Structure formats: structure tokens, C-alpha cells
Amino acid sequence: MSDQRKGPEADPVTHFGYQSVPESQKAQKVAEVFHSVAAKYDLMNDLMSAGVHRLWKRFTIELSGVRSGNRVLDIAGGTGDLTKQFSRLVGPRGEVVLADINDSMLKVGRDRLMDEGIANNVSFVQADAEKLPFPDNHFDCVTIAFGLRNVTHKEAAIASMLRVLKPGGRLLVLEFSKPTSQLLSKAYDAYSFSLLPFMGKLIANDSASYRYLAESIRMHPDQDTLKAMMETTGFGRVTYHNMTGGIVALHRGIKP
């Protein structure tokens, strides 16, 4: 799904949930959402998914193929769920970089990991997924979990991830997607647009951010579109696995 542009002379616009906003404002608006939810992010994730997000992430770790001594980049790593597991897998000879564009989320992640004694092979970088500040062919594995839909130029972000991956390295994109059954889709819509903002209001005192979450999921490319996007960018052997009836999909591509 490409971002909308109104013409060469007009300001390019993109979507922010169901709204159209100038591209220059999207990152700021997304940042506001995450500044607002950072403190209750983990609690809300557990409540919204009934803890199932932990299983989605477990499967992501399993498919990563990460082993001792590897270098891993966890983009939009937020509160560090994946980084924690990667840190264990790569061991003292490896390295994990937790990158997030949002400093509030990065602080929550850094504090949490340090509290759990995970520090010796993890570094924290505030970085934009579209312009990753790392050398070419640097990482064995790059992951982005529930982050790609918030990126303004998805193709640019995927190209940036391709650049920093070593040949043979893997990109794993864990993201909300399109339910495979009509019935589930209806139930999911009802849940997303009524219960989710209500829970957001109740727990994080912020219903707008959770309404944005539901809207941004609907605006995100579906499984096949994202697969095609990864292939067009240059990834090979792109596959995806639907989880929870397609509510979430894990895409994997290999850098040729």
C-alpha cells in the first residue's frame, strides 16, 4: 500500500489511522501516541491480547534462526520483549541493538532490561527505521514487531533494513494483518472499535491512542501486499505465517 500524494506541487499526505495528514506530521503524531501509552504499554498489550502477544513473539524468536555470536537489530523494540530473548540467544559474543524512534518507549525498554540484569550485550539506539544509522551488511537478523504500520514510508524502511542486513540475513516482520475469515473479521472489528478504546480509557486514560491503534491496523497492508512489498524491495524467499486467524502475520524474508 503506497502513501497517498496529491501531486508534485502539493504537500504529500499520508494516513494517520483513518485521517489524512501531511507526511511531515505523521512521525510527530505517532510519537505523541507512544509517549502517551509508554508507561502502560506492557499491561495494555497483555490485556488487549489476553497475553497471546507473548506466543506471537515466541514464534518470531523460533523463526529467527539466531544463534550464539550473532548480531541482531530489534527495530521498534519498545519495551524489549524480543531483545530480552535475543540477548540470551546471542550470548556474550553476540550483540543485540534495541532501536526505537520514540525515546519514551526506549527509556521504558532500557529500564526494564537493566532491572532484569540484561545489559552486557545489548545497546539502545534512538533511530528512524527509514534511515537506520548502521553500516551496510552489519546484522544477521533484523526484526520489527508491531512497528511497521507506524512508519510513514514503509518501502523506505524495508529498503533500509535490507541494506543493514548481511547477505543471507533474515528480516522478520511481526504485524497485525487481515483476518482470514469473515466471521472473525466482524468480531475483531467490533472488539477493536468499541472495547479497545474503552480499555485504553480505563487503563491508560487515553482512548484516542487505542482508536488510532485499531485504525492503523486497518490501514496496514494485508499479508500478500506486504509480501509483495518485501519482494519488490529485494528480499528473497519471502514467506508469511498467519497467527490467530490472520489477526497477526509473521513475514520472513532473506537478503540474497
Next chain:
Amino acid sequence: MILMTQAVLAALERGLNSLLAMDAVAGRRLAGLQGKVIAIDCPTPNFKLFILPAYDGLHLAAHHEAEVDCTLKAPASRLAQLALSQNKTAILHSFNVTLEGDSAALIELSDILQSLELDWEYELSRWIGPVATALLGQFVRKGRGWTDQSHESLRQSLSDWLAEESRTLVGRREGDARFAEIDALRLTVDRLEARIDRLAQRRHK
């Protein structure tokens, strides 16, 4: 199916790691195995499990796309025997068990699990406090002593009753005496048979 498998593995992992956390030295010993990957390949029923030991416990996975240090291939019945038996070497050499790679990692892991000394009183004291745990511990130890004694006493009484009262079974000493008589009779018969053979041969000559 993906999530079902992950849920089962997560629950199993949590249970195992809660047990491992009760042993003071298991974590340190498991840290020595960090980075090793042990694969369990079971043909009946068909499943594959990867065990990744780490300082914070065991991590279980259904997929592992990197190299494996050790692969144990055995049917579920053999795996259960292996988990419960003291003599693991004999089971590892059975005909339907194959072990490939660095077996030292598997044997060390098996030894860690076998020699767990669970400090349940420490875990309980975190929830109900030291005084209540001490009282409960005393009660449990007394109860265990009474159960052991009762079990031994019941076993002795039952054996006496079966042998002496109901005469259903033969007592050990009576049995030993009877077996000794049978052995003596067998020897006598053997000697007699040998003598008859010798006499028969002499007659033919």
C-alpha cells in the same frame, strides 16, 4: 496450531523453570550449557522439541533453524524411561534410541534434572512468611516420618499375615528351606541319573 504448540511449550517451560528456580545450584550449572541446543526427535508420536539451556532456566522451542549440538532420537516410551530411570546409559544404548552429536551436553542436562534438590520451603516462605513455613515444614516432615513408618509397618504386618495367618504365601525362611530341599533332591537325581548312565554303558560293553 502454531499458537497451540507455543502455548503448550510456554506452559511447560514455565513449570520446569519454576522447579529449577527452587534448586540453588541448577541455574549455575545450566549457565555452563548456555549456547548449546539439544534436539529431541520423537517418531512416535511424531514431534520435535529443542531444548536451549540458559542461566535463567530451560527454553523450549518447536523450531530451531540454526545448528544443533546434540540430537536424541527415540520413541516416547523410551524418552519417558530415560527421564525416570537411574541407569540412563543402558537406555541410551537400546536398539531404537540414537544419539548424534555432543552427548556430553545431554548427559549434563539430564544429570542436572536428576539431581535437583527442591527447596520448597524457601519458595513457600516468600508467600506465607518464615514462621508459618517452619511450622508447616515441621508438620510435613513429621507427617512424612509417620507415613514411612506406617508403610513399613503395614508391609511387615501384611507379609506376616499372608505367610503365618492365611497361609496364602510361604514365609521366606520356610521357602528357603523348601528350595534347599529341592536343590538337594535335584543333585541326588542328577547323581542317580549319572550312575544309571554309567551302568548302562558298562552293560553295552
